[in-house]
Amino acid sequence: MENPKERILLGKLREFDTAALETVYDRYSPGLYAYACRVLGDPASAEDCVSETFSRLLKALRFGQGPRDHLQAYLYRIAHNWITDLFRRGAPFEIPLEEETVSLPDTTGDQAEWNIRRRQMHAALRRLTAEQRQAIVLRYLEGWDNEEAARAMERPVGAVKALQQRGIAALRRMLVREEDVS
Amino acid sequence: MKEPIRDPKLEQFFRAVNAVPARNPARMEEGKKAFMEEARLGKASVSEMPGSRLNQCTTFGKERIAMWKIAGALMIAISVLLGGGGAVVVGAQEAMPEEALYPVKTWSEDVRLWAEGDSLAGMDLALQFADRRAAEIVHAMDADLTVKDAVIARLMEEDDLALSIAAQAGDADAPAALDKVRTRLEEHVRVLDYLQAGAGPDESALLLQTRQEIRQRLELLNGDLRDPQLRVRILEQVQDRENRPEVTPAGQTNQNGNEDAGQGAGPDSAQGSGGGSDTPQGAGPQAEGTPAPGGGNGQGSGQDPDCVCPTTCEEQRAGGDGNGAGGNSTPTVEGCVCPTLVCTQQKGNRTGNP
Structure with a gap:
């Protein structure tokens, strides 16, 4: 959530600071992957979503745009937009077989x-x-x-x-x- | 703490998608590497102080406003020196491109755009001037005069200026501003559609290209205007156009002294020369044979009225002969010679033939 540390992080992000970029990727990419996977059901598409989300973040920063606060909310909004575009394009709905190996959360x-x-x-x-x-x-x-x-x-x-x-x-x-x- | 679903049956479905497969570490590492590499390249293309990017004087680009500032200052200085400049400027406002006072009209427009800067009032002014350009095209057609390339180029520049100002407006203002630009662009397309019906072959090609240019801008504006990513894409598109060399309707490339414009690096990293060199240096996957702007011999005259020409870049690409024979970038469809549409994604494929 918004706090002074995040504000500093965002400032460094706008300067394309390498350490800040790495921190942001490490901090948010696992959550974004899980989010995309839950909606799409396909790990490969979820990875694509994560890649595109971070790529769009960089593009926004390059144009002097991007988040001024609430980075996490911003990233999830990009991911959501990407998924919505994918659905609008009518991408086939297919969950790969290997994904079925996700084990049951319980044994009952x-x-x-x-x-x-x-x-x-x-x-x-x-x-x-x-x-x-x-x-x-x-x-x-x-x-x-x-x-x-x-x-x-x-x-x-x-x-x-x-x-x-x-x-x-x-x-x-x-x-x-x-x-x-x- | 996740919100419980009060319906047990429905909750089972939520639980079923809640567990996600473990992330492939190799793919994750790959994604991170790609991100860091893209960031490195992005950093290289962004100057350290954002303000400094707006203080360069170039003919095209985001720095257009800065260019107008200098042009405006010169204009004011000249007006003061000559005296009576104000009356000339007022008198020039109704001038048409073929008239002697037309340059004064465009200069005065530049000064007004400079004065407004990149405020929303500047966007309104750019749209107003773009409407003037549309009216000038109508006038030229009505009077059986040649529509000047400079008028078309100015129309596109003013549309792009309005677009970039609207896209850079704040979250609160941008959707309405972009909607306003969309409405004006649609009106410009309608005017060109109307003119197309009565145009001869030469004007027809020019109008078709201009219409395609505007439609290209409209494509993005048909998305969700509240989406910040859409605004970034609009800015990227404008920047792409600003960085590409000017292409005349006859398929000839003009370089404008922009040092980036001569490189021609496309999305596939094809290195087109495009800098006036006679020797093609294209080495990308589509460096040969793909119809692209700037590499051709220009369009032929006397177009067969039965010809079916491509109206979109996709159609153009699909319709090209693809064998690269003679480096002719004008796509041939069913034996017809069609005008070359300007497609930004083909930038890297230029062969460099002037």
Whole structure:
């Protein structure tokens, strides 16, 4: 979150300070990878998302733009935009086989069923509006509070909460009712 | 602390995507290396003091405002020395490109742009002057006069100036400013569409190219104008155009003394010479045979009215013969000679033939 240290870091970033750039990459790239992976379900695409996010950060800095504060929110916004563009281009939805080797978080469930749920969830996330998806993922998967999510989305907290509610309702319609019917 | 989902069934789906596969360390290291390398290159292209980048005098580039400052100061000095300059300037405002007072008109416009700087008022002024250029093109067509390349070039420069000011406005102002630019550019395209119907072959090629240039600018403006990344892409696009050599409708390249412009390094690192050398130095993957601006012999005359010419850069690339025969950069489609569209991504592919 915004603090004097981050402000100093951002200042150094604008000067293309090597140590600052490395710090930023090391600090935020794992989280961005996880975020992209949760939305896309594909590690290779998630890596592409991370690369492009940091590349766009550099381009913004080169033009004297880029974040003045809240670097993390800025980076997640870029990643979200990249993913939204990818979905708009109609990129095929495919989770590679090796990705299925992600192990169950506990030993009580069935692996096959768990994999099906993952695929269904990825497909459902993709069908949400871009803002609903961002609001849902930041809040319920990344564990951000509403103020942080609002900063990343550049929307008021109330609007973010409304997007979450509508997103959850849409997911319930898509996932839970489908499951009940089947 | 993650917010619990109160629906247990739905929560199972969230839990299913929450665990992510471990990151491939090699890929991570590779990504970091690429990032640091890009940063190193970016650092090299950015001067240490951002302010100093705005104080250079060049014909093109972000420094255009600084160039206008100097031009404006000279203009004022000359006006004061000669006396009665004000009346001349006022009288010149209605001058058309073929008239003697036209240079005074454009000088006075430069002075006004200089005075506004890169404020939003400067953007409005640039758009207003771009409208004047559109009106001058209409006048030339109506009067059966040749549309001057300089008028077209100025129209593009003023559009780009408006775009770059709008893209650099703050988060609060930029979307509305860009929307305003978009509206004006769309209007310019409509004017050119209208003129195209009654144009002869020579004007038709010029109008087509100009329309494509404006459409290229509009492509990005059709995105989410609130997106800061979009604004960066707009600035990049403007910078790309500013760095490329001027290409006339006949496919001839003019160098403008910008030391970067002569290198012609493209996205694939092809090193086109483009600096007036007779010897092609292109060595990139597409250095030969790909239709590109600046390397051609110019368009032919007497275009067959049945010809189907490319209207986008993608179509142009797809329509080129691709064998590089004779270094002719004008794409041939079904035996027709078509005007060369200016495509920024082809910069690195120039062969360097003047």
